[in-house]
Amino acid sequence: MPSAPTCAQVLMRLLREYRVEKVFGIPGVHTIELYRGLPGSGLQHITPRHEQGAAFMADGYARASGRPGVCFLITGPGLTNAATAMAQAYSDSVPMLVISAVNRREDLGLGGGRLHELPRQSDVSRGLCIWQHTLTHAEQLPEVIARAFLLLTSSRPGPVHIEIPIDLFPAPMPGQLDDYRACPGAQPAAASAKAVATAAGWLQEAKRPAILLGGGAQEAGLEAAAISEKLGAPVFLSLAAKGVVDERHPLCGGANLSFRCARERVESADVVLAVGTELAETDRNLVRENYAFRGKLIRVDRDPAQLTCNASPDLAICADARETLEQLNGALQPRSDAAREAAAAEVAQILRDCRAEWWPGSEARFPWVEALRAALPEDGVLVTDSTQLAYNTNHALPLYHPRSHITCTTGYGTLGFALPAAIGAKLASGREVLALIGDGGLMFTLGELAVAVEQRLSLPILVWNNAGYGEIRDFMDAAEVPREGVELRTPDFVALARAFGAEGCRIHRPDQLADAVAGARARNTPTLIEIAVA
Template sequence: MQFRPTCGEAFVRLLEEYSVDTVFGIPGVHNLELYRGFAGSAIRHVLPRHEQGAGFMADGYARVTGKPGVCFLITGAGVTNCATPIGQAFSDSVPLLIVSSENTRDTLGKGIGCLHEITDQAAVTRPLCAFSETPTDPEEVPGLVARAFDVFESKRPRPVHLSLPLDMLAERTRLQWSPHPAASKPEAESEAVEEAAMLLEQAERPLILIGGGARGAAHQVLALAERLDCPILGTILGRDIVPNDHPLSLGGLLVSSIGDEILADADVILAIGTELSPNNSYSDVVTLPGKLIRIDIDAAEFDGRHPATIAIRADAALAADSLLNALGPMGGERDGAGRVLAYKGRPSTGFLPHLEKKHHAVLDEIEGVLPEGSILVGDMTQVIYSAINHFKIPKGGRFLYPSGYGTLGYALPAAIGAKIGAPDRTVLAIAGDSGFLYTAPEMAVAAEEGLNIVALVWNNRALGQIRDDMVNRNIRTVGVTPEPPEFEHLAKAFRWSYAKPGKVSEIGSALKAAFAAKGPTLIEVQDGIEGL
């Protein structure tokens, strides 16, 4: 009789055939049969110290590689520990494949007190995923994996969760498992493209607004902007797609005091790959008085807060190519570069005008030494809020940020995942002293893997934003001034190098030394040092 692999073994082999090269996983009693599959596998296994770290590492890896980040988790506790990263990835359209064990099939839904039991585990993650399923026959698995990669490659990329019962993982497969080809990316309907082209040709002050969904269409976006002679404005997740120094780039001015005015001034906005979220605006309510053309792979976006004048459901790059082909010669003078210079010459502030002077001093030091192609990973911290509209991303660089869900503790593990996915690029994480502690145990992973990442901790000895919000609302400050650890000792405990600049002017040299080091470095920047 021909030897057949177990479901767990076949699953790992199938992932390899889908070109998965890295898994962020934590082995436990429940998922051991998945780990049986690593024997002889070329897949790299990275051991996070907590499932939340696993999810954020997979997120950072996915954002820089464009491939799905994969996590292996245990039943119950492992899944709920990872729920926050899953929610973050759902919000920011990041492809994650979450693979967990589940209790045996004869116990599902019975609530009889099994180890790690959740009566409906798939239901826990379903609101946070494109889909969450529990197969009960090994031969259902290849189809579900194919469906997941179809989501990742031809739909709006979001997490997928597969819960694999313990007894099924150990069961022998009956058939040969092989990948299924993904569906083609959706192309734009010609009628909608023609209507959009006509509207853009007639526009006097067009504007292109790009979100994270335009990442694969950078060349087409620039070509459209140059053809239309109009500015390009990026959302938080889209501001690193077009080079800052391009004469038609407005950078991160969307999240500034003049962002709403820029939008209101446009008579036609071409929005590509953005949900037009209020999180991407300086104000709570975004007003778009002009006509709106929306290109999005997710048709659900067209009937939301900002209904489209013309809606084009398609892959961003394919739709932009079609639009370029449909546009005729541009008549009139739109002076896109002049509009950009005029906006950039206007005084503007970000979210925190009262703190911008000190934040900009720190950010300018960082900006001056970051090499081309660097990856900046920001946590939810005030200095990053100021960076959103001020910091110039290096040429060819990336800005990773937990935009929609807005979770603390993202920066360090996401930076680890980014470095694993892009080992030749400089990776800098910036977090506050409180947020850094949410996932500080993942420092062990950076040391264990020998990763040259740098974590800059902005130490203001407070949950600064919450403290300031309490003061502004006349609420007595409670629970917002936690005592930070001795970061030097923390770095030493995890075998990291450590630096603590005494002046703002010393931050750049500390970063240069850290970028040249062999392993990870923690740089502590205290609020109030000379120059602040």
């Protein structure tokens, strides 16, 4: 008679049942029994060099694949090390399953000085998650995992944290391992026929409609483009939605809402269809004032809390973005070719006007943006950190496919994201991935370069080296604040890359970028390409 499976073994079985392929984590003394369940599970374990890197990798994996990223953390410092990355994922609605150990059940909350003890560990993660749960009995595990995946895939996503006391990992579970199966996922919510009819009526009668897409419309790009074509309505993208509609489309105004001319076109529309967007200030270049919509506002979001965020709608539709846009498309009648041509001419003019609004310094970086676009394959994935050149690529570098833009420059806006997130994105798919990070940001997570070497990833990593925190330095100068803390001593990045076992090179001009990236792609190891602009 086979022995009863342990809680750890059942956990691995369930993760595979829910289509998890890779987990990111660093084992510790408290997770030894968790890792006993890993061999033979079919899961691939990726070991980062810091728990923050584990969660950033899970984030990049999720954004590139559309499936939850998973990380394993030890008790206490493992969780607190990952907290910043969890907060970034929470801000950007990225599905992430965080499984951590916690001290034995009889020790919880007592503050007895146990190893890695955080007396109220769950309080640390609760504000960073859409759901947090502490397992108290091993038999609860299947229900808890099922609930986690329903939340990750069927509602507005974000991190879910499940902490498991270390005495439960080896606990026996009922039945046999093969008995444990995934629960079926929930069907996407459809809008009511009445809501669709009302929205369709308003849009059909509109003289100057506009469409606004956010990250919640990630799977609805084709449907949004079809509605845009029927109505002759321009489509504008939040940074989280960049690439959701092909930015070569003549009716796509791109991710240009940080510029007044694009915002004014949205605000002056007689009907705005806003889908999966919180209408955030990060899309308005930190302009605090909310959009001043002068016409009717239709909002579509699967999260009811987002339907009134930053602007109250005239019609609120709490439903899945793709389902709703499919329904709307079926209810709309196409307008004339002349209407679409006029809208396309208007969008072309808006794009020209946006370039005239670029902030100082952008023109000097635009050749680098053009070189980046030429170096990135049509369906390639661009992963960016908070660095000067990335702020230009946000609006000036067109992308053509969903899940092609992975950035931390929205929302939480951390540093050090791009390198580990690019590793996660590269491991998620066969698409070409290119990382862009600043010299300051790279130093936050430089150790993760070793992971890319271990995994033999063909990964170009562009380092925008302006010898400091260039953006903050510029803000200090503009505010006439003496420079303090923004001038950095930068290492020899090329030598550092080679010390890790990667390749490295240094370029000074945009015309050198294409060859450097092509050379990087030809290798089965990462290449750090330093762009020396200081």
